[in-house]
Amino acid sequence: MRFWKVIVVVDVALLMGLGGGYLWWAREVRELRRELETTRRAAAERQASQRSWIVRGIVRSVLPQMGALNITHEPIPGLMQGMTMGFEAEDPRVLNGLTPGDAVRFTLQQKGERLFVVAIEKEVRE
Numbered sequence: 001m002r003f004w005k006v007i008v009v010v011d012v013a014l015l016m017g018l019g020g021g022y023l024w025w026a027r028e029v030r031e032l033r034r035e036l037e038t039t040r041r042a043a044a045e046r047q048a049s050q051r052s053w054i055v056r057g058i059v060r061s062v063l064p065q066m067g068a069l070n071i072t073h074e075p076i077p078g079l080m081q082g083m084t085m086g087f088e089a090e091d092p093r094v095l096n097g098l099t100p101g102d103a104v105r106f107t108l109q110q111k112g113e114r115l116f117v118v119a120i121e122k123e124v125r126e
Helices: 003-049
Strands: 054-065 070-074 083-089 104-113 112-122
Touching: none
Parallel strands: 083 112
Antiparallel strands: 054 070, 054 104, 070 083, 104 112
């Protein structure tokens, strides 16, 4: 075999190796980007679903049969302005002992798109 043929065969082999390596690398990068995006979405959902706030307010009505209550609350940073609105209790037992007019401090937790009162305690008025 002539020397130039050997050089051509080696060059073709190197080009095929480089081309194959590049294609393999591009596929790996695509898969890594896809996994990174999935992880970022999951982390954002987890973070959003675990947001909670401790808020002060005044009980306006208690609906134990519905597991809900209406509260006039102070502004909730990063969520909403102060207003009177209804909240669902995560566990209806947290509503026990509450009456309209009670000043309360409650923990509000976001789970997905919904907000739940997960804990509530009466505040002592002085």
